[in-house]
Amino acid sequence: MGFGWTIVSMVVVLVIAWRFLGAYMVAVYENRTRWLAVLERPIYRVIGVDADAEQSWQRYGASVIVFSGVVLVIGYVLLRLQGHLPLNPQHQSGVTPALAWNTIVSFVTNTNWQNYSGESTMSYLSQMGTLALQNFLSASVGVAVAVALIRGFARKGSRTIGNFWVDLVRGTLYILLPIAFLSAVVFMAQGAIQTLSGPVHVSDALNGVRQAIPRGPVASQEAIKQLGTNGGGFFNANGASPFENPTGLTNFLSLALILSIPVGLTYTFGKMVGQLRQGVAVLAVMAVLFGGWLAIGATAEHQPNPAVAAAGLDRQPGGNMVGKEVRFGDTSSAFYNITSTQTSTGSVDSANDSYNPMGGFATMTGMMLGEVSPGGVGTGLYSILLFAIITVFIGGLMVGRTPEYLGKKIQAREVKLAALGVLVMPIVVLALTAVAVSVHAGRAGPLNAGPHGFSEILYSYTSVTNNNGSAFAGLTSNTPFYNITETVGLLLGRFAIIVPVLALAGSLAVKDVVPASLGTFRTDKPIFIGLLLGVTLIVGALTFFPAVSLGPIVEQLSYGRFF
Amino acid sequence: MPTHLLVNLRRGVTVTVVFFVLLGLAYPLAETGIGQALFSHQANGSMSKNGSTLIGQNWSDAACPGHPAGSCVFQGRPDDLGPYAADPKLGAAGGDNPLVANGVRGGSGATNLGPRSKVLVEDTKKLIAYWKARGVTPTADLVTTSGSGYDPDITPADALAEVPMVAKATGLAPSALRQLIARETHGPQLGFLGSSYLDVLQLNEALAQLR
Known part of the structure; x- marks a missing residue:
């Protein structure tokens, strides 16, 4: 009953976010709102940007890459040097080279895969000034790229797709900062901590327990980690830690923050291309996929844990509580982890590794669909638009007509770019997994034996290449092998998709709009929604079914066997 | 360039x-x-006199003269119990330590044992035996570890399952303990967000008042 109300409330919140945040984002990226000009204008002056000058897709892309490279280098240096820098009450030493490289690449790519425990590795300065800072910037880059692609559809005969520096600054200042600022206050009111005072030592007179409890500036990081679909926890336990996610309300708020921008961007998209219904069609596909995966995940986690049952405790009315927190319970925990894996967030409030086989199947395959339902901030929208182009192409083949999408002719160049963007992820994931299970350094990683061990490896490369960051955390991946191979997936999964997307934006922006005719395949109708759903599912199933069979599916089928 | x-x-x-x-x-x-x-x-961490109400503690070593240790208080989930006890070799200062989870130094977190793990079956058997030895018919929460490694809460059903143990060791009437549990239960927020739970530290502080 409670879970039903949770879902209903979330739908209400998201409808509001879709309509109003979506409209606000149109105003932000069309330079119509200026209430923070007092902060914005000086920034342009300092960085030497003419806010009215636009860029070609090549210049836009070069700016994305150079900016990401610069923050990567600065972040790496700050992590390595943290032992010599202030705000380090626990006296953490510098992060080791391979781990610092993995961490900064992961945060710059909006992934937040964590091969470290925050509370025993990172100084407060690293958490605030490197990791949380990247949570803002990588999210803003993602939305900027999506908006550039929308402009490609919306414009005609244009050689430019916007100005990256303006999009970066406006997205950060006008969208991310105000929402994060307000939600951090709610997190604190509920019990999330926010202090620079270092660990607290307690001595309990009732049981003689002595504890050293690590603390830090958590709430400020928690807000942006969810809003920017980043997911990197201040603590190793991430959203399961009561200091990050203290109550049922913060659990709900986290999910609302995660989903707001990706959902709102479908409104932004519809508005900017001048046909709101097109945005609704895309949102419908996202919602169907999300609902399906949530149903699988929540149902699976409401079942008993087979290992606990085998130990003699059949009666588990609360579902599978291994790796879950009492204050959330089984279904709300599943809601969190499904949301986080469907949005490239990757934060967790319960241990994915201990999910029932079909629960693990749902979190893993949610990512394998390419993070489109609704996907990360910006990344979700541009990824599903790639699938939309493939869909109209297939539709065009069926009737022998040059396909169009939003009035733009989709020709060989566009289809090639979209196919490239869609195929990078599966190729990288499967290749890296194949390497890892073939070499000793890779096979040394899993904690669990049998199919679950294979799932841990497959999950890790799926997660990094989709820039998700969640984990089947039993995998020991703070090793040179995993630290380095993961960054291959991280970088390709981010930039080998962003570049084709921007090229596509440039190629579309130049084109003229073909007026719709009777023969035009309508992309705002249920038949297109069904076709897009089918294409997304079939591409995912064709590429990943064999690999998933060896992991969660065989695990589900192994009734009564333990490994 | x-x-x-x-x-x-x-x-x-x-x-x-x-x-x-x-x-x-x-x-x-x-x-x-x-x-x-x-x-x-x-x-600053929701600190009470005896610790943070948001960070679970190990109650299994609480001194109970004349009775097995830990039986005169309500115990939390077994995040640092039996197979998951902190390893003294790693310098854990007894009981839960958020910097030492499940015997491993480094950070908070879960055991990450999979649903078809032999290790999980064996660990769970040990925990069931632990509770049976104290006259408790354990619920699932009492034999499973949490996501954080220091879950501060138990459900009302978990607390009720521990009543026979606590009643025997403290001499308090089971009905008084059940009333205490009802008083200390936090319902779901706004009536529907999350589950009903009791904070084990608050519960034991209230229990100490009762004694």
């Missing part, structure tokens, strides 16, 4: 410096100021 690359590099560096100051320092410091001014109890 082409000039536009140099221009981009300069812009990249300056914008990073600007945002480092604004988002990396000013934003978290402003939040810290707000937190310390308006919500200082929460922002």
Whole structure:
């Protein structure tokens, strides 16, 4: 009953976010709102940007890459040097080279895969000034790229797709900062901590327990980690830690923050291309996929844990509580982890590794669909638009007509770019997994034996290449092998998709709009929604079914066997 | 180098410096100021006299003269119990230590044992035996570990399952304990967000008052 109300409330919140945040984002990226000009204008002056000058897709892309490279280098240096820098009450030493490289690449790519425990590795300065800072910037880059692609559809005969520096600054200042600022206050009111005072030592007179409890500036990081679909926890336990996610309300708020921008961007998209219904069609596909995966995940986690049952405790009315927190319970925990894996967030409030086989199947395959339902901030929208182009192409083949999408002719160049963007992820994931299970350094990683061990490896490369960051955390991946191979997936999964997307934006922006005719395949109708759903599912199933069979599916089928 | 690359590099560096100051320092410091001014109890870790109500503790070693250790208090989930006990070799100062989870130094977190793990079956058997030895018919929460490794809460059903053990060791009437549990139960927020739970530290502080 409670879970039903949770879902209903979330739908209400998201409808509001879709309509109003979506409209606000149109105003932000069309330079119509200026209430923070007092902060914005000086920034342009300092960085030497003419806010009215636009860029070609090549210049836009070069700016994305150079900016990401610069923050990567600065972040790496700050992590390595943290032992010599202030705000380090626990006296953490510098992060080791391979781990610092993995961490900064992961945060710059909006992934937040964590091969470290925050509370025993990172100084407060690293958490605030490197990791949380990247949570803002990588999210803003993602939305900027999506908006550039929308402009490609919306414009005609244009050689430019916007100005990256303006999009970066406006997205950060006008969208991310105000929402994060307000939600951090709610997190604190509920019990999330926010202090620079270092660990607290307690001595309990009732049981003689002595504890050293690590603390830090958590709430400020928690807000942006969810809003920017980043997911990197201040603590190793991430959203399961009561200091990050203290109550049922913060659990709900986290999910609302995660989903707001990706959902709102479908409104932004519809508005900017001048046909709101097109945005609704895309949102419908996202919602169907999300609902399906949530149903699988929540149902699976409401079942008993087979290992606990085998130990003699059949009666588990609360579902599978291994790796879950009492204050959330089984279904709300599943809601969190499904949301986080469907949005490239990757934060967790319960241990994915201990999910029932079909629960693990749902979190893993949610990512394998390419993070489109609704996907990360910006990344979700541009990824599903790639699938939309493939869909109209297939539709065009069926009737022998040059396909169009939003009035733009989709020709060989566009289809090639979209196919490239869609195929990078599966190729990288499967290749890296194949390497890892073939070499000793890779096979040394899993904690669990049998199919679950294979799932841990497959999950890790799926997660990094989709820039998700969640984990089947039993995998020991703070090793040179995993630290380095993961960054291959991280970088390709981010930039080998962003570049084709921007090229596509440039190629579309130049084109003229073909007026719709009777023969035009309508992309705002249920038949297109069904076709897009089918294409997304079939591409995912064709590429990943064999690999998933060896992991969660065989695990589900192994009734009564333990490994 | 082409000039536009140099221009981009300069812009990249300056914008990073600007945002480092604004988002990396000013934003978290402003939040810290707000937190310390308006919500200082929460922002500092919800500390009570005996610890943080948000960080679970190991109650299994509580001294109970004449009775097995830990039987005169309500115990939390077995995040640091039996197979998951902190390893003294790692310097854990007895009981739960958020810097030592499940016997492994490094951080908070879950056991990450899979649903078809032989190790999980064996560990769970040990925990069931632990409770049976204390006259408790355990619920699932009492033999499973949490996501954080220091879950501070148990459900009302978990607490009720422990009543025979606590009643025997404290001499308090089971009905008085059940009333205490009803009083200390937090319902779901707004009636539907999350589950009903009891904070084990608050429960035991209230129990100490009762004794």
